[in-house]
Amino acid sequence: MAKKVVKKAAVAKAKSAAKTKQVKVKAKLAPAKPPVARKGFNKTELAYFKKIIIEKRKEILDELETLKASMMDVQTGEYVTENSTYSLHMEQGTDTMEREKTFLFASREGKFLNYLDDALKRIEKGDYGFCLDCGSLIDKERLEAVPHAQLCIKCKLKRGK
Numbered sequence: 001m002a003k004k005v006v007k008k009a010a011v012a013k014a015k016s017a018a019k020t021k022q023v024k025v026k027a028k029l030a031p032a033k034p035p036v037a038r039k040g041f042n043k044t045e046l047a048y049f050k051k052i053i054i055e056k057r058k059e060i061l062d063e064l065e066t067l068k069a070s071m072m073d074v075q076t077g078e079y080v081t082e083n084s085t086y087s088l089h090m091e092q093g094t095d096t097m098e099r100e101k102t103f104l105f106a107s108r109e110g111k112f113l114n115y116l117d118d119a120l121k122r123i124e125k126g127d128y129g130f131c132l133d134c135g136s137l138i139d140k141e142r143l144e145a146v147p148h149a150q151l152c153i154k155c156k157l158k159r160g161k
Contacts, residue, residue: 050123057113060112139153
């Protein structure tokens with residue numbers, strides 16, 4: 001009797017595995033749903049955002065040029081070093097700190113410039129204004145304030161950044 005129970009359990013298990021396999025095959029053969037078209041900003045709005053980004057980009061390039069000029073020696077055209085003959089030991093430390101601060105600002109502006117360039121690429125591809133996490137359209141007000149934003153407010157707050 002015990003052999004019959006074991007045999008029935010084995011048969012039931014085999015049937016269950018066969019059904020699971022059939023379901024998986026059917027799922028693979030089922031036609032894929034066409035991608036849902038997302039409604040984004042119209043051409044006028046995209047042109048408006050592109051104008052904002054280009055203006056901010058120009059401001060950043062001007063700031064970078066100013067920072068570069070402050071790091072360069074006017075006479076030689078080379079970066080200023082702390083080996084200046086007119087500096088004393090304490091002034092060299094201050095000069096070095098100021099130079100490091102200037103490089104930090106330049107690095108930060110360069111990073112911001114890359115974000116703006118990425119936003120321009122997204123406008124060209126048609127992906128601009130969609131949240132990378134949830135896929136919803138980012139509020140127009142947010143994009144006006146932060147034109148390179150890639151996340152809606154909800155997703156940004158979830159990430160905690």
